[in-house]
Amino acid sequence: MADTYNFTDGSITGGEAATQQNLFANDVYLLRSTIDFSLQTLDASETDVAQAIIIPAGTTVLTAYARVITTDVGAVFNIGYDGNIDQWGVSLATTADTIVGGLGSNAPVYFAAANTLDIQADASHDLDTLKIEVIAVCISHVK
Numbered sequence: 001m002a003d004t005y006n007f008t009d010g011s012i013t014g015g016e017a018a019t020q021q022n023l024f025a026n027d028v029y030l031l032r033s034t035i036d037f038s039l040q041t042l043d044a045s046e047t048d049v050a051q052a053i054i055i056p057a058g059t060t061v062l063t064a065y066a067r068v069i070t071t072d073v074g075a076v077f078n079i080g081y082d083g084n085i086d087q088w089g090v091s092l093a094t095t096a097d098t099i100v101g102g103l104g105s106n107a108p109v110y111f112a113a114a115n116t117l118d119i120q121a122d123a124s125h126d127l128d129t130l131k132i133e134v135i136a137v138c139i140s141h142v143k
Contacts, residue, residue, distance in 0.1 A: 004049045005042070007035045028062075031055070031136045035119065037072070037127040044121035052134040053117040055081070058142040060110045064088045064117055065101030065135055072130035076122035079134070081109070085120050110141075 031053045042048045055061060064079050065088065079101045080087035087109060091100035117136050121127045 070131035
């Protein structure tokens with residue numbers, strides 16, 4: 001059975017809370033969150049999901065990607081949301097200080113309602129030593 005783990009508010013021991021943004025209409029901004037899977041393994045065989053970033057209502061995500069901080073040899077993961085878990089592609093995390101993601105559909109996604117940007121392990125490898133910074137490039141449509 002799949003589990004969902006919330007990394008958005010620092011609730012995983014040692015996890016960092018995502019920075020809150022002051023949103024202004026039509027501003028381009030970044031949402032970022034650091035996730036350390038050594039603190040909470042993502043089980044690939046059970047399609048576990050890690051909620052990485054809260055996307056506010058009325059936001060367009062132009063693209064999303066991850067910066068590998070600590071590698072997990074063989075790790076493959078999806079970056080997306082509940083409607084399309086691999087929206088920004090399947091990324092292979094091979095070396096530290098590598099940018100991965102943005103490989104799938106690069107079409108912007110508009111979120112009328114609040115949602116989360118999610119990470120899911122590929123079925124072949126648990127995420128258990130990987131540490132990444134997840135970044136979403138956004139435009140706010142809130143006035």
